[in-house]
Amino acid sequence: MERIYLDNAATTRVDAEVLKAMEPYFTDDFGNMASLHAWGREAETAADKARREITKKVNGKEHRLVFTSGGTESNNFALKGIAFANREKGRHIITTKIEHDCVLNASRWLEKRGFDVTYLPVDREGFVSPDDFAGAIRKDTILASVMHANNEIGTIEPVRELGKIAHEHDVLFHTDACQSFTKVPIDLRKDSIDLMTVNSHKIYGPKGVGGLFIRQGVRIEPLLHGGGQEFGYRSGTVNVAGIVGFAKAVDMMKEKHIRNMEKMRDLLIEGALEIDKSWLNGPRGEKRLPNNAHFGFEHIEGEALIIHLDLKGIAASTGSACSSKSLEPSHVLTAIGLRPEQAHGSVRFSTGKETTKEQIEYTLEALRESVETLRKMSPFG
Ligand SMILES: Cc1ncc(COP(=O)(O)O)c(C=O)c1O
Structure with missing residues (x-):
């Protein structure tokens, strides 16, 4: 059958060409990109090339892509990292009722730690209303997180409109693009996106790899502390093979x-x-x-x-x-x-x-x- x-x-499925692109980084080019020797430099060159290529896809000239272990980590990093770095400014966050569990559960976790979260409703088709969004913004709102597209019912949210409203009110705007990245046009600059979550395993790349785009100048606390990899935003030896596979998958779509x-x-x-x-x-x-x-x-x-x-x-x-x-x-x-x-x-x-x-x-x-x-x-x- x-x-x-x-x-x-x-x-x-991991595409055969993606697998082929990754293979050398498990074998001959296995270096740790933090090392100073040739193996390390080769790994660093490969990861940086991947970073540039992925960033180019979404007009991320003003952003830095920090590689992570996937969508769940990136969403946790965005919400908790922004909340803790900006809590002197305010403690209110806006999100929606239809986010992925990793955004909802990170939000609930923040609520237990003194943050106030508004969960916006959606209409019959799953759309967030820009008027509701604007109406929810308060003086102490620091972050709004609205998914780019919903993983269950496929609704593509009016992110450009929402991002604009957020910026008019000096609120940082995050979007979870795990389902839409490479399938739906995204322009970080035109869409007023400060932070964006992406991952690899929904687009024929490997599991356990993703990233968070962070607009330069945005204050964010790291989740993982250690050796200071990924510009100090995400410690831990970098998954070079996975990142190379991620970039190949992006290129192939x-x-x-x-x-x-x-x-x-x-x-x-x-x-x-x-x-x-x-x-x-x-x-x-x-x-x-x-x-x-x-x-x-x-x-x-x-x-x-x-x-x-x-x-x-x-x-x-x-x-x-x-x-x-x-x-x-x-x-x-x-x-x-x-x-x-x-x-x-x-x-x-x-x-x-x-x-x-x-x-x-x-x-x-x-x-x-x-x-x-x-x-x-x-x-x-
Ligand atoms: C919208 C959305 N956000 C986040 C995730 C979590 O991503 P990951 O599986 O890479 O942790 C997924 C997929 O499972 C998703 O569909």
Whole structure:
């Protein structure tokens, strides 16, 4: 049986060329970039080249990219680092109800340490209202953190508008771009972004690598103290192979890949919505991530549907990968106004650069069959 992977928002396969680019940095060029000898210098040259290339993608001339272990670390660094470095100025932070758990849990952690956090609501499609955002800003607001695109329902937030409002009020603006980086245009300068979180494993790069872009002059406390690597912002021996792989993955993401994700997404949406009592969560069109399709099916348990599809060789997910084992309804689906039973009946498919039309057709067939079987078994069906 062919296996069909439609969970690319959780993680992606490392591209063969990415692996090839990384390989020398595990073997011949294994140096520690803090070392003064040739091995060290070679490692440093490779990491700096990667840093320049990734930064160029997002017009980051005024920013410094600090490499980290991934999105979770970068988000924790942004929130806690800004909060502690700027607490003399104020103790209020704005974020949203639909952020990834690493932003929400870092925010809750800060609340226990004397910071005040506002969690903005979103509309039915998952959009933050710029008016709500402006209205939440106070004299003591130091930071606003709004995700670039939502990992569950694919909503692309009006970041340019929000960044502008934040800057008009002298508030630092952070965005978590783990899902959108390289797939949706981002311009750090035009979008008024002071800090941006990115990671590698959603774009065919290795796991355990990411970064935080920090605008020069922004005061931020490090999370990790030690040997002072990464300009003193993030101590620890640098993961050179991972960083080289990350840069290669960024370079390899081309328009044709994004168009393919989008085309397959739209085929899936069109077909799935033909199923009786089904609906799409999140917006349609260009305000939706090119690889995200998220559906609800009346009288269906999402987990049961995932298992049925898995038996047919198809990988999809409920909620985000990290919290999908929880029985609580997704905080994102609750925030867009779904009832708990509707939230439990929702499933996410995320297409990839290699997804084919045949795979989508097979998936739709399997989806129709599975929904029908499960509804026959349901007391409400
Ligand atoms: C929006 C978002 N933020 C943060 C993360 C966490 O990133 P990482 O897995 O690199 O820690 C993810 C992915 O899991 C994500 O989708």
